Amino acid sequence: MPSFILLEDHPLVLESLLAQLSLRYANLKIVYKGSDVLAAVAAHRETSATIAIVDLDLGDGRSPADVISLLTALEIPVLVVSALAEPSTVQAVMIAGADGFVSKRAKTSELLDAVESILRGDSFVSPELAGALLARRSQNISLSEQEQRALVLYASGLKLDAVARRMDIAPSTAKSYIDRVREKYRDAGLEARTKTGLYKAARDSGLIS
Numbered sequence: 001m002p003s004f005i006l007l008e009d010h011p012l013v014l015e016s017l018l019a020q021l022s023l024r025y026a027n028l029k030i031v032y033k034g035s036d037v038l039a040a041v042a043a044h045r046e047t048s049a050t051i052a053i054v055d056l057d058l059g060d061g062r063s064p065a066d067v068i069s070l071l072t073a074l075e076i077p078v079l080v081v082s083a084l085a086e087p088s089t090v091q092a093v094m095i096a097g098a099d100g101f102v103s104k105r106a107k108t109s110e111l112l113d114a115v116e117s118i119l120r121g122d123s124f125v126s127p128e129l130a131g132a133l134l135a136r137r138s139q140n141i142s143l144s145e146q147e148q149r150a151l152v153l154y155a156s157g158l159k160l161d162a163v164a165r166r167m168d169i170a171p172s173t174a175k176s177y178i179d180r181v182r183e184k185y186r187d188a189g190l191e192a193r194t195k196t197g198l199y200k201a202a203r204d205s206g207l208i209s
Helices: 011-024 037-046 064-072 087-096 108-119 127-137 145-155 160-167 171-187 195-204
Strands: 003-007 029-034 051-054 078-082 100-103
Touching: 003 011, 003 037, 011 029, 011 108, 029 037, 037 064, 051 064, 051 108, 064 078, 064 087, 064 145, 064 160, 078 087, 078 108, 087 100, 087 145, 100 108, 145 160, 145 171, 145 195, 160 171, 171 195
Parallel strands: 003 029, 003 051, 051 078, 078 100
Antiparallel strands: none
16 A cells, blocks of 8 residues: 655645545555655655655745655655646656656546556656657757756755755766756857856756746
8 A cells, every 4th residue: 555745735735635545545544744845754764655746836945856856865756746837847847856747737537647657666747748848858958867957956956965965976976967067058058157057058948947
């Protein structure tokens, strides 16, 4: 029986998620429910969660990439359920480590299909969002998967040491990824010497919103 973390700051939405999951899974086990991502992490350390269902706007000022990477650093599979379904946002959280994305406008059946896919070890993005992502990615500068993830985390506000911890790599490796990203943007004629410059370049490339 899967166990869940539910990160959502709207009580009505949270109760709706609980109701939908309870219909699919008998004896539903909830490790944490609420809007405090650090409390969710602490709860997971006490009782491991199988999957986290996460809203991106928790009212705590954290960037979506920060929220997602806090959980994926602990190897918790993450399904994002959010009204923030712009392609750049979807792409950023998937790069940050999310396993799936479902819009809050989706039907209950799509949500449950996404949960099942992630529990099987697969990823899930609705066909509509997947098409938008594919079109956006074709416009990007060629970055490796690790370079993209380091860029999204760093440009979203994390310091290099925090990026390294979230990616489970040495700080020197994180720095080398960011340095290579800067070089690729520079070669493409984009200003990316500063952190602000990197953020603007990543935003203009469609990697973050």
